[in-house]
Structures are given as structure tokens and as C-alpha cells.
């Protein structure tokens with residue numbers, strides 16, 4: 581048997597990782613400004629993370645969700661405190677898509693409606709409901725198109741108002757900052773309008789913070805740059821720093837009933853140990869502040885390159901537009917300069933997603949490699965072709 585061939589693989593085999601670096605089987609070192617797709621929050625193989633998981637491995641890896649689990653209580657408590665959502669509840673799952681699926685179910689259970697609004701360039705995952713509200717028909721199978729959904733223009737309060745006033749919308753789903761779509765930050769006014777309209781019309785506001793949450797932007801959640809409180813917030817990626825775990829933060833007015841939601845593996849003992857370690861490190865090492873400062877450092881440093889057309893984002897979630905498709909550029913950054921970066925659904929956008937613990941020296945190292953790669957790239961025909 582072979583793995584089902586759905587991933588276009590880079591020619592790199594990772595064997596070891598630590599902090600902001602990974603190493604391949606030949607011992608070559610790479611600077612990781614991609615974090616395996618915004619997953620690495622506290623840094624690879626953080627000693628506290630390893631210790632907590634190792635300790636838990638020796639105790640209990642798993643028991644069903646039908647026994648008391650003090651660790652899960654501890655995760656919810658700490659998450660409530662660090663995220664400034666102490667009155668919300670936490671439902672733990674295994675991935676981002678599963679978090680979205682459960683958030684949509686909760687919304688529909690609550691207002692009994694089925695129509696969902698999402699936005700252009702959105703990405704919410706690949707399970708049935710999540711992929712249906714993702715703005716990419718290529719990854720949605722016929723069986724996924726099970727309810728009415730509208731994809732509206734990004735940041736368009738007018739379009740949103742027109743649809744929400746019909747009074748039949750179950751949920752509005754917005755990414756805290758659009759990730760795969762190329763790092764697009766929602767306007768504060770737009771978020772505020774969405775919150776107000778949702779309240780007036782009985783629609784549930786869901787903030788997808790799967791990529792932008794857990795301190796990545798310098799605030800615990802990206803939507804906290806605006807004074808709003810969504811009904812539901814989805815999390816995953818940075819929550820486990822590589823351990824598969826996700827969750828939904830649920831506003832107090834949602835009533836829990838036995839059996840309403842459930843999953844075998846969501847919030848196992850081991851997942852909770854990993855999640856708790858992440859939160860403890862975020863707090864102890866003040867990683868929100870660090871993410872904010874490193875973001876400011878990167879944005880300032882990017883100003884020196886006139887080739888960069890746009891810089892978007894904040895903290896450790898930055899997108900830059902180059903005057904050519906970034907595919908070959910990213911490859912060269914990896915092969916020649918030993919630096920990982922991310923792509924997006926927009927061909928010319930490079931996504932920069934280091935861990936929140938990235939150091940100032942590592943940012944300098946990244947900028948030096950980026951600059952060298954860019955000036956080398958400018959002499960290539962591909963640059964001539966696209967830089968008009």
C-alpha cells in the first residue's frame with residue numbers, strides 16, 4: 581500500500597526540530613517561517629511541552645469522555661483566563677474542520693436555521709459543512725453541498741446587511757484574519773456591523789480563529805483588535821503546537837444537553853496535557869507580546885524592499901505580495917537559503933508564519949535570506965515575465 585497521493589511534496593524530509601529550526605536527514609538546518617502551516621505556536625519541541633506530554637504518557641493517554649477529566653477542566657480554565665473569555669465553555673475536538681462542523685451544528689441547533697454566510701477567499705476546512713462554506717469549488721464534492729450558503733464580498737457591510745435583514749440566516753462565519761486566502765484582515769467596522777446585525781436578526785456570529793488565534797497576531801484572538809464578542813469561536817492549529825487538537829468556545833447563552841455534541845478522541849488526557857503546556861508557555865514566556873514585537877520588526881524590515889507591493893497582517897501572521905507568483909521563489913528559499921515560508925490561494929502572496937517565540941535574531945536571519953533570494957531572483961527570466 582502507498583499513501584493516497586494528494587499532497588504536492590517538497591523535496592525535504594524532516595527528522596528533527598527545535599525552536600524555530602528543523603533539520604533534514606542529511607543534517608541540513610532550515611529556519612521555519614511556515615510552522616507547518618501556522619501550527620507551531622510555542623516553537624518546535626519546547627522542553628515544557630515535551631515534559632508534560634512525556635509525563636502524561638506514563639500516566640494515562642486516553643480514556644473515554646464519560647469519566648471525569650481534571651486536565652480538561654484545567655485547559656478550559658486556563659484558556660478562559662488567557663483569552664479573556666472566562667464565561668464561555670469549551671468543547672474539545674481533534675482538528676480545525678471538526679471545530680467548524682460543531683460550531684455550525686451549535687448555531688443551527690440554537691436558531692433552527694440552515695442558511696450560512698461566508699466570504700470570498702474563505703477557508704474553513706474540508707469536512708462536509710466546513711468545505712461547503714469554503715470559497716473553493718475544487719475541494720467541495722457534490723455530497724458536501726447540503727445547505728444554502730452564500731459567499732459575500734470581503735468586508736462588505738452593505739452586502740451583509742442586505743442578506744441578514746431577510747431574517748433567515750443561521751450563521752455568519754468570518755476568519756479572524758484570512759489565512760489561506762492570503763492574509764486579509766477584516767475591517768473593524770465590518771466586524772462591528774456583523775456583530776450588531778447578527779444580534780438584531782438572531783444570527784450566530786462564528787469567528788474562525790483556527791489559524792489567526794492563540795496569539796498568532798499578538799492578541800489572543802485576532803478579532804480582539806475590535807471590540808466584538810462572537811457567539812462561537814473555533815480553534816485548532818496553535819492550540820496543540822503540533823499535537824492534533826481543536827475546540828469551540830461557546831457563549832454562555834448556549835445550553836448544553838447530554839449527547840448534543842460528542843467525539844471519541846476530543847479532549848483526551850494526552851491532548852489536554854499538550855494543550856495545557858501550550859497555554860502555560862504562552863503565559864510564562866509572554867508570547868503574545870513577543871509575537872506583536874516580531875511582527876512590527878518584520879513589517880518594518882520589509883519596507884526596505886521596493887519590490888514588495890503590499891504588506892498585510894500583524895504579529896506572526898504576515899502576508900506580502902510580490903510582483904511574480906511565489907512558487908519558484910519559495911522553492912529557492914528552501915533549497916538555496918534553508919528557509920521555509922508559506923504560500924496561499926493567491927499566487928503572488930507569500931505567507932510568513934513563524935512561531936510566536938521567534939527571536940529578533942531569527943527575524944534578522946530571515947530578512948537577510950529573503951533579501952538575498954529576492955536580489956538573486958530578480959536576475960531570472962521568471963521575474964522579467966511577471967514584474968510588469
Ligand SMILES: Cc1ncc(COP(=O)(O)O)c(C=O)c1O
Nearest residue numbers: 675676677703704705759790791
Ligand atoms: C482558517 C482555517 N479554518 C479551518 C481550517 C481547517 O483546519 P484543519 O486542517 O485542522 O481541519 C484551517 C486549516 O488550514 C484554517 O486555516
